[in-house]
Amino acid sequence: MPDDSLPPLTLRLRVRVSLRLLFSVRRHDFRAARTFMAMTFPKDPPVVRVLKFISWALTQMWCTIPDAMRHTRFATKVSKVPTWLKDGNPLANHPWAERPQATLAKVADTVVIGCGLAGCAVAYHWGRKAPLGRKLVALDMADAATGSAGRNEGLVVMGRYYHMVVQTVLPYLHEVRRDLTAEQQMQLAKQFAAHYAQACYRNGDMVERTVREEGFDCDYAREGWVQARDEDQQASLAESVRMALKSGYTDWMSITPEEVKRRTGMNVRHNAGFSIAAASFHPAKWCWSLLGRGMESSRVEHFSRTKTLGIDDASDEYIVRTERGEIRARHVVLCTESYTPLLMPQFHDLIRATQTQAASGPGGPPEMKPHVGISGSRGFFGRHGGETMIGSDATRVPDREAGRIQPSRFLTHYLCTELQTAFGRAPYTITNEWSGTVSYTPDEYPVVGVFDGRSQYILGGMAGSGTAVSFNGARCIVNRILGDTSEPDDYPYDYFSPMRLLDPAEHKWPKLEEAT
Numbered sequence: 001m002p003d004d005s006l007p008p009l010t011l012r013l014r015v016r017v018s019l020r021l022l023f024s025v026r027r028h029d030f031r032a033a034r035t036f037m038a039m040t041f042p043k044d045p046p047v048v049r050v051l052k053f054i055s056w057a058l059t060q061m062w063c064t065i066p067d068a069m070r071h072t073r074f075a076t077k078v079s080k081v082p083t084w085l086k087d088g089n090p091l092a093n094h095p096w097a098e099r100p101q102a103t104l105a106k107v108a109d110t111v112v113i114g115c116g117l118a119g120c121a122v123a124y125h126w127g128r129k130a131p132l133g134r135k136l137v138a139l140d141m142a143d144a145a146t147g148s149a150g151r152n153e154g155l156v157v158m159g160r161y162y163h164m165v166v167q168t169v170l171p172y173l174h175e176v177r178r179d180l181t182a183e184q185q186m187q188l189a190k191q192f193a194a195h196y197a198q199a200c201y202r203n204g205d206m207v208e209r210t211v212r213e214e215g216f217d218c219d220y221a222r223e224g225w226v227q228a229r230d231e232d233q234q235a236s237l238a239e240s241v242r243m244a245l246k247s248g249y250t251d252w253m254s255i256t257p258e259e260v261k262r263r264t265g266m267n268v269r270h271n272a273g274f275s276i277a278a279a280s281f282h283p284a285k286w287c288w289s290l291l292g293r294g295m296e297s298s299r300v301e302h303f304s305r306t307k308t309l310g311i312d313d314a315s316d317e318y319i320v321r322t323e324r325g326e327i328r329a330r331h332v333v334l335c336t337e338s339y340t341p342l343l344m345p346q347f348h349d350l351i352r353a354t355q356t357q358a359a360s361g362p363g364g365p366p367e368m369k370p371h372v373g374i375s376g377s378r379g380f381f382g383r384h385g386g387e388t389m390i391g392s393d394a395t396r397v398p399d400r401e402a403g404r405i406q407p408s409r410f411l412t413h414y415l416c417t418e419l420q421t422a423f424g425r426a427p428y429t430i431t432n433e434w435s436g437t438v439s440y441t442p443d444e445y446p447v448v449g450v451f452d453g454r455s456q457y458i459l460g461g462m463a464g465s466g467t468a469v470s471f472n473g474a475r476c477i478v479n480r481i482l483g484d485t486s487e488p489d490d491y492p493y494d495y496f497s498p499m500r501l502l503d504p505a506e507h508k509w510p511k512l513e514e515a516t
């Protein structure tokens, strides 16, 4: 839209936008502000950070946001339903909607709790592999794919690239492996990164193969994921690419601003990171397809709107207590991600609920390419059909706020300005705005394995990269429960066991390999 067709940036518009922003401020805005300050002014002392932030926020409220609001509109009633769920949920209130007289299973071989990316993947693999007579019951306290699985950006990521894993695991090793020298800690962190990357790469290929072979209708396309980097991050980008290549993990590379423009339509001044093998899909359709295919076998039953209240250990089995009755099971798989500490308090501070938010609506810059993952320096962008999605944030919230929908309206406004900077001006209407919680472990490394020394498994701690871990992780857990050793297990105990967090002193840590 040419500038002269825009409403003028009048004093009245500035006052109206500023007042609306002030009245929209909620508790989460203050928490998100802390995250923003830590990311944007990392080297400044706290007082300087706050002063810089106030100055930045005032400029946003008075200048930048009112300017962006000349071509951006919020619908009169912005819905909190994530874009992926707005056309309904084929498994809503299952089976109660079709069969109100249905009763909850009383006995199962395995109960999986939580039907998001992880739980639906467990149900899918179970349906394919379990012999007749071994039943899996999949429970969700809401409907399948209504947790973060149905609220995300829709990227099938290759996870966190090798260098990033080294950077997050190393500080944890400094804490819990003080017996090692600095070089040995670094070597161990690299081994962690290698195992993570290997499992993720296989996961990404398995997702693609499954979509094709099963004929899942989930809008899958593999166009990669571009991640902008500021000037001061260029050295780290170059180092991350060098380190990954040296270790044989070739997914992660650096691309020029021209290449960024060609792939995404985004304008950047500096080189960006590029994950070649990342893909995009409709995450909720993926979950429903997996669970639906699992249920087509006689070995999987699903009960939505059935909250698990607790799990009792009855020596050779477990009693899963739910709102609708009890289920006796030999194995339990927790796929409750950020909700986990509410069910299992021992995971408090180990599975840390962390809020991320998004908004979407019709319009947005036509230059933005569909299907490719796009991250700017402060947020992400995506084009899905005729709609544009924007999102950001990674702020820890208390356990009890897991799953709450409480997006910051200020942040959504700010993302509209970032969208404009990255792609240019275009009319855009925000109709949906939501948030979700992901979970981070202290080393930001996932947990895949048994946590009670017997048969309670957890698949979680995926650090906002659930698509990178859940499908392969679920396959490995199902194989372990069924005793199937015919396939590679990409989640060895020494690395992925939750015991490295629950009891690091007693955990059997991996052996150190020759320095790489």
Ligand SMILES: Cc1cc2nc3c(=O)[nH]c(=O)nc-3n(C[C@H](O)[C@H](O)[C@H](O)COP(=O)(O)OP(=O)(O)OC[C@H]3O[C@@H](n4cnc5c(N)ncnc54)[C@H](O)[C@@H]3O)c2cc1C
Pocket (backbone or CB within 6 Å): 113, 114, 115, 116, 117, 118, 119, 139, 140, 141, 142, 143, 144, 145, 146, 147, 148, 149, 150, 151, 152, 153, 154, 155, 156, 157, 306, 307, 308, 309, 335, 336, 337, 338, 339, 340, 343, 355, 356, 357, 358, 391, 435, 436, 437, 438, 439, 459, 460, 462, 463, 464, 465, 466, 467, 468, 470
């Ligand atoms: C805005 C946003 C953008 C994101 N973008 C991406 C992305 O592009 N790519 C990516 O890989 N990841 C992304 N993520 C993260 C990703 O969505 C998560 O990693 C993923 O959804 C985790 O899947 P999950 O199945 O473990 O957990 P969830 O999807 O959160 O599912 C947990 C389920 O457990 C159920 N549950 C909890 N407690 C109980 C109980 N007591 N009884 C019964 N059921 C229970 C919940 O109802 C829920 O359905 C994003 C997240 C957000 C919020």
